Amino acid sequence: SQELEQSPQSLIVQEGKNLTINCTSSKTLYGLYWYKQKYGEGLIFLMMLQKGGEEKSHEKITAKLDEKKQQSSLHITASQPSHAGIYLCGAEGSGNTPLVFGKGTRLSVIA
Amino acid sequence: DAMVIQNPRYQVTQFGKPVTLSCSQTLNHNVMYWYQQKSSQAPKLLFHYYDKDFNNEADTPDNFQSRRPNTSFCFLDIRSPGLGDAAMYLCATSRGYEGGNEKLFFGSGTQLSVL
Numbered sequence: 001s002q003e004l005e006q007s008p009q010s011l012i013v014q015e016g017k018n019l020t021i022n023c024t025s026s027k028t029l030y031g032l033y034w035y036k037q038k039y040g041e042g043l044i045f046l047m048m049l050q051k052g053g054e055e056k057s058h059e060k061i062t063a064k065l066d067e068k069k070q071q072s073s074l075h076i077t078a079s080q081p082s083h084a085g086i087y088l089c090g091a092e093g094s095g096n097t098p099l100v101f102g103k104g105t106r107l108s109v110i111a
Numbered sequence: 112d113a114m115v116i117q118n119p120r121y122q123v124t125q126f127g128k129p130v131t132l133s134c135s136q137t138l139n140h141n142v143m144y145w146y147q148q149k150s151s152q153a154p155k156l157l158f159h160y161y162d163k164d165f166n167n168e169a170d171t172p173d174n175f176q177s178r179r180p181n182t183s184f185c186f187l188d189i190r191s192p193g194l195g196d197a198a199m200y201l202c203a204t205s206r207g208y209e210g211g212n213e214k215l216f217f218g219s220g221t222q223l224s225v226l
Contacts, residue, residue: 004153031213033213033214033215035217040199040220040222041219041220042115042201042217042218042219042220043154043201043203043215043217044217045214045215045216088153088154090215092213098144098156098159098213099213099215100156101146101153101154102153103152103153104151104153
C-alpha cells in the first residue's frame with residue numbers, strides 16, 4: 001500500500017521567515033493534495049497537483065510536484081501566525097483509490 | 112455555508128457502550144468517507160460509500176460499522192468502544208472517481224473520548 005512520509009514532523013519558525021515542507025511517496029504519484037488542519041478540526045483543502053513539474057500558488061503558499069522523485073514540496077513565503085497549523089499531504093493511488101495521508105507537519109509561527 | 116457537517120463535535124462514551132457519530136452533506140456528492148485520526152497520526156480510512164456501495168478497508172475492525180440511508184447522511188457506529196478507539200473521526204465527501212479528481216471536502220470532525 002502507498003505510504004507518504006512528511007518532513008519535518010514539526011517546525012517552529014519566526015514570523016516573516018520562509019519555510020519548506022516535503023512529502024515523499026513510496027509509490028508513483030497520480031495526484032498529490034495538500035491540506036491544512038487546525039488543532040482539533042477538520043482538513044481544509046489547499047492545492048492539488050496532478051502533473052510532474054506542476055507548480056501552484058495561493059497567496060504566499062507554493063506547492064510543487066516532482067513526479068520522478070515521487071515527491072512534493074510546500075513552500076511558505078514570509079510566514080505569518082495565520083499559517084500555523086498541521087499541513088498534510090494526501091495522494092491517490094492507482095485505480096482511483098481513496099486518498100491516503102501523511103502524518104502531517106506541525107507548523108508554529110512565533111513573533 | 113457549512114457543506115459537510117458532523118455531529119456532535121465532542122462525544123464522550125463509556126467503555127463498551129455503543130455510540131453513533133453522524134455526518135451530513137449539502138454538496139450532493141456521490142462518495143462519503145470516514146477517517147479515523149489519532150494524535151499525531153495520519154488520518155486512516157475506515158470505509159467509504161460510493162452511492163450505496165459500501166467499501167470496507169481490509170484492516171477496519173468489525174467493531175466499526177457504517178450506514179448511509181440516503182445521499183445526504185452517513186453514520187459511523189462503534190458497537191463496543193474500547194479505550195483505543197478514542198480519536199478524531201473525520202467525515203469527508205467527494206464527487207466520485209472522475210478522471211482522478213478526488214478532492215475531498217471534510218467536516219470539522221468529532222472528537223471521541225472513551226472513559
